[in-house]
Amino acid sequence: MTADAARRRALWQILLLLAGLLVLAAISAASVILVNQARDDSRWVVHTVEVQNQISNLLLEIRRAESATRAYLLSTGPQFLSEYETSAAAILPAVDRLVRLANDNPAQVANTVKLRAAVEQRLAEFARGIDRIKNNDVQSSIDILRRGGANQAVQDIASITRAMRAEEGRLFVERTRTADQSQQWASWVTVAGSGLVVLLATLSIFLVRRSSNARDEAEARLRDSNIDLEAAVEERTADLREANDELQRFSYIVSHDLRSPLVNIMGFTSELEELRGDIFRRIATLANEEPIVPDVNGELPEPALPEQDKQLSADFTEALGFIKSSIGKMDRLISAILNLTREGRREFKPVKIDTRELIEGIASTVAHQAAETETQIRIEPLPDIESDRLAMEQIFGNLIDNALKYLKPGVPGDILVKGRTKMGFAIFEIIDNGRGIDPRDHQRIFDLFRRAGTQDKPGQGIGLAHVRALVRRMGGTMSVSSELGNGSNFTVTLPARWTGHNRDKQT
Amino acid sequence: MSKPVTIIMIEDDEGHARLIERNIRRSGVNNEIIPFTNGTDAVNYLFGKDSTGLDHKGEALLILLDLNLPDMTGIDILKRVKENEFLKCAPVVVLTTTDDAQEIKRCYELGCNVYITKPVNYESFANAIRQLGLFFSVIQVPQAST
Numbered sequence: 001m002t003a004d005a006a007r008r009r010a011l012w013q014i015l016l017l018l019a020g021l022l023v024l025a026a027i028s029a030a031s032v033i034l035v036n037q038a039r040d041d042s043r044w045v046v047h048t049v050e051v052q053n054q055i056s057n058l059l060l061e062i063r064r065a066e067s068a069t070r071a072y073l074l075s076t077g078p079q080f081l082s083e084y085e086t087s088a089a090a091i092l093p094a095v096d097r098l099v100r101l102a103n104d105n106p107a108q109v110a111n112t113v114k115l116r117a118a119v120e121q122r123l124a125e126f127a128r129g130i131d132r133i134k135n136n137d138v139q140s141s142i143d144i145l146r147r148g149g150a151n152q153a154v155q156d157i158a159s160i161t162r163a164m165r166a167e168e169g170r171l172f173v174e175r176t177r178t179a180d181q182s183q184q185w186a187s188w189v190t191v192a193g194s195g196l197v198v199l200l201a202t203l204s205i206f207l208v209r210r211s212s213n214a215r216d217e218a219e220a221r222l223r224d225s226n227i228d229l230e231a232a233v234e235e236r237t238a239d240l241r242e243a244n245d246e247l248q249r250f251s252y253i254v255s256h257d258l259r260s261p262l263v264n265i266m267g268f269t270s271e272l273e274e275l276r277g278d279i280f281r282r283i284a285t286l287a288n289e290e291p292i293v294p295d296v297n298g299e300l301p302e303p304a305l306p307e308q309d310k311q312l313s314a315d316f317t318e319a320l321g322f323i324k325s326s327i328g329k330m331d332r333l334i335s336a337i338l339n340l341t342r343e344g345r346r347e348f349k350p351v352k353i354d355t356r357e358l359i360e361g362i363a364s365t366v367a368h369q370a371a372e373t374e375t376q377i378r379i380e381p382l383p384d385i386e387s388d389r390l391a392m393e394q395i396f397g398n399l400i401d402n403a404l405k406y407l408k409p410g411v412p413g414d415i416l417v418k419g420r421t422k423m424g425f426a427i428f429e430i431i432d433n434g435r436g437i438d439p440r441d442h443q444r445i446f447d448l449f450r451r452a453g454t455q456d457k458p459g460q461g462i463g464l465a466h467v468r469a470l471v472r473r474m475g476g477t478m479s480v481s482s483e484l485g486n487g488s489n490f491t492v493t494l495p496a497r498w499t500g501h502n503r504d505k506q507t
Numbered sequence: 508m509s510k511p512v513t514i515i516m517i518e519d520d521e522g523h524a525r526l527i528e529r530n531i532r533r534s535g536v537n538n539e540i541i542p543f544t545n546g547t548d549a550v551n552y553l554f555g556k557d558s559t560g561l562d563h564k565g566e567a568l569l570i571l572l573d574l575n576l577p578d579m580t581g582i583d584i585l586k587r588v589k590e591n592e593f594l595k596c597a598p599v600v601v602l603t604t605t606d607d608a609q610e611i612k613r614c615y616e617l618g619c620n621v622y623i624t625k626p627v628n629y630e631s632f633a634n635a636i637r638q639l640g641l642f643f644s645v646i647q648v649p650q651a652s653t
Contacts, residue, residue, distance in 0.1 A: 259604045260575070262627050264522030270629035271526075331627040342607075 006214070013207050020200040027193030034186035041179035048172040051101045051108070055161050055168070058094040061087050062122065062157065069126050073133055073141050084130060088123060095119050102164070105171070111164050118156035125153060248341050255337040262334070266327050273320050280305060280313050333449065336462045340448075343466065348388035348473065350498050355382040355426075358389070359417055362397050369404050375413025382419035383426045386497040391470045396430070398463040399490050403432035405457050408485070425476075426496045433487040442480050453484075474498050512648045514540045516571040517549040517584065518602070523625070527571070527602070530633050534640025538569075546579035550587070553594060560593040567648045568597040574605055574614075582613065589618035596649045600639065 068084035071077065095116050102108035132141040284305045305313060356379060363370070363377045370377055377400070385392070400415065407413045411433065419428040437445060441452035448465040471478045475495045482488035514531075518524040524542050531540070543549035553570075555562040570588065574581035581601065588594045598620040605611075606624040614622050623639065626632045 256604060257575070259625075259627060260520050260523070263604065263625050263629075263632065264520065264526070266627055266629045267526040267632060268522065270633070271529075327627070 006211075009207065009211055009214075013204065013211075016200055016204050016207065020197060020204070023193060023196045023200065027189060027197075030189045030193070031186060034182055034189060037182045038179060038186060041175060041182055044175045045172065045179055047101070047104075048168050048175055051098070052165060052168045052172075054094065054098045054101055055164055058091065058098055058119075059157075059161055061091045061094050062119065065091060065123075065126055069129050072130065073138065076133060081130070084126070088126060091119060091123060105167070108164060108167055111160055111167070115157065115160045115164070118153050118160060121153040122151075122157060125151065248344050251337055252341045255334045255341070258334050259331070262327060262331060266324070266331075269320060269323050269327070276313075276316050276320065280309070280316075283309055332460055336449075336460050340462070340466060340469070344469070346390075348391060350386050351389055353385050353387060353389055353392055355385055355392075355419065355428075358392060359396055359400075362393065362400055365397075366400060366404055370413070373404065373407055373413050375404060375407065375415060377415045378417070380416070380418040382417070382428065383421045383496065385426045385494060387474055387494060388498075391474060395467050395470050395492060396428075398467045399430045399492075402463060403430060403434060403488070405459075406453070406488075407432070407434045409435075421496055424496050425493050428492045428494070430490045430492075431487065432489075436484045436486045436488055437480065437482040438484045439482070442482070445480070512538050512567045512569050512643070514538050514569050514571060514643070515549065515553065516540055516542045517546065517576070517581065518542065518571070518573045519544050519576050520573075523573070526632070527636055530636035531640040531643070533633075534637040534644070536640045536643050538643070546576040546581070546584055550579075550584060553584075553588065554591065560591040564593050568594065569643065569648055570597055570599045572599055572601050572603075572619075574601060574603040574610065582610075582617065585614060585617050585619055598646065598648060602639075 065084055065087035068080050068087055072080035072084060095112070099109075099112045099116065102112050129141050132138070281302075284302075287306050287309065288304070359379055359382065363379065366377075369375075396417075400417075403415045404413065414433045416431040417428065418431070419426060421427070435453065437452055444450045445452050446464050446468045447461075449461040450465075451459060451461040468478055471492055471494065475498055476493050478490065478492045480488060480490050514536075516524060516527065518527065521544060524544070528540055528542070541552070543552065553563070554560045572581045572585060576584075581603065585599055585601070588597065588599060595618070599618070600621040600623065601614050601619045602623045602625060604625050611622050621639075621642075623635055626635060
């Protein structure tokens with residue numbers, strides 16, 4: 001899986017979400033519009049019903065006025081007169097209301113104008129009838145009434161209201177259909193929108209699933225590669241450890257096998273030395289004219305050699321001396337290597353160490369040398385540490401030994417040991433006022449068999465190499481700062497709590 | 508009286524062998540010394556053709572053994588000698604350059620009687636061998652069991 005594909009998928013998801021949002025917004029907007037429309041449609045339907053209702057009301061009022069007029073004509077009862085009056089008074093407002101209601105439709109407006117004229121005419125007829133009754137002209141009123149069925153106004157009213165009703169009926173049907181349609185639209189839009197949202201959601205879920213699958217896969221691969229990496233590291237570490245062990249074995253065997261011939265060289269050199277004694281004694285005896293006589297103790301005196309033979313003897317002795325001293329040196333070097341390899345194979349055990357006590361112990365073992373050179377060893381409070389005791393003893397023992405060994409001639413020594421902790425490390429400093437080390441030699445002094453400065457003290461050049469190897473094995477570092485003639489400052493930084501696995505896992 | 512003790516010297520370095528022999532002789536030991544320069548020859552001699560050690564039944568042997576041999580380690584020879592019913596009583600002196608504590612411990616565990624490290628310093632070396640010779644001249648060696 002490439003990063004490109006991942007980016008594309010992320011883009012897709014964002015687009016899908018956006019699309020979903022848009023669809024939802026569209027559905028909402030459409031719903032609002034459609035609902036509004038449906039309400040309008042319903043209002044129109046209701047309006048139609050109201051108009052019809054109003055027509056019925058108007059007709060009812062006209063009928064009431066008509067029947068009241070007739071009743072008054074028959075009985076002249078004053079209650080019928082008052083009934084007529086209320087009805088007649090309600091008719092015109094009813095017409096007005098109808099006009100107001102129907103003013104949206106031009107056809108109905110025309111109808112209402114005609115209706116108003118017819119109604120007014122009819123009202124005038126009623127009024128005339130009532131007047132006649134009041135004037136006791138009952139006969140003519142009855143005549144008028146008889147003609148009433150064929151009355152133009154009555155017919156007009158009936159036909160106009162019929163037309164109006166028909167018109168409203170048509171409108172009712174039409175408006176109901178429109179309302180139905182917009183409701184249908186609303187439901188369609190809702191269904192379609194919901195479907196779209198569901199579709200988008202499904203698509204999103206699918207994409208999310210796919211990307212989470214991809215993520216799981218990537219995680220699994222990462223885990224695998226981590227395991228691979230760990231295995232690789234483990235393998236390398238094992239290889240390194242093996243190489244290191246091999247090197248240890250190699251140096252052990254080499255130094256060991258070097259010793260064997262050395263025994264021979266030394267042995268036969270010694271034999272030669274003995275032979276030399278015999279040979280030169282023989283020569284001396286042969287060269288001496290006087291016989292050798294035993295002295296008072298009965299021992300034979302060493303015969304004197306002639307002058308030229310003396311030179312030979314001296315050369316012989318010198319050569320043998322060089323051979324023997326070289327063998328001695330070689331033996332010491334081999335022993336040192338053996339000790340180092342043995343040290344390298346030793347297992348370190350971290351324990352709690354009271355550092356001050358440890359260094360006081362070292363100081364007391366060198367007290368005699370210190371007294372001889374008038375050296376004072378000052379120990380400041382030191383941080384305690386968890387580390388290998390023997391290694392710590394060797395590190396500080398070597399450093400204090402060196403400080404004592406390389407003092408400035410004629411100056412009383414002053415050795416200061418101080419320490420502090422910093423971020424889980426204990427930092428120790430061994431400061432002396434000795435002869436110091438040339439900065440050019442600062443690296444060299446840590447190399448095996450290398451020394452610096454005036455070679456007036458015995459030593460193999462092993463101490464500091466060993467110290468640095470120990471410090472490294474315990475997960476620490478060490479450094480020196482010094483100038484020729486101005487003392488040295490060795491700094492040892494060790495983990496305050498060494499678990500045995502900080503840097504070197506071979507133990 | 509039993510047969511005189513035979514000293515079997517297993518030492519791959521001929522120089523060492525010579526120095527050892529010389530110093531033993533200087534201490535006044537005149538017993539027969541049979542030198543071997545490799546493990547195989549020594550094993551063939553000690554255990555015979557049938558590998559039982561029956562050849563040396565009734566003989567008194569003293570074995571001087573170096574651990575670093577070209578064809579096998581001295582420890583193997585020591586082990587076989589101490590496991591053999593005819594040879595197990597023969598004193599074994601391990602004389603070697605190794606001064607590894609583990610090695611020394613292992614040799615004594617396997618039944619070596621004396622372990623001596625060859626000093627490089629010839630004086631010490633000669634001294635050690637001479638003292639060993641003196642030791643040889645006084646110790647009693649049992650005959651291989653019958």
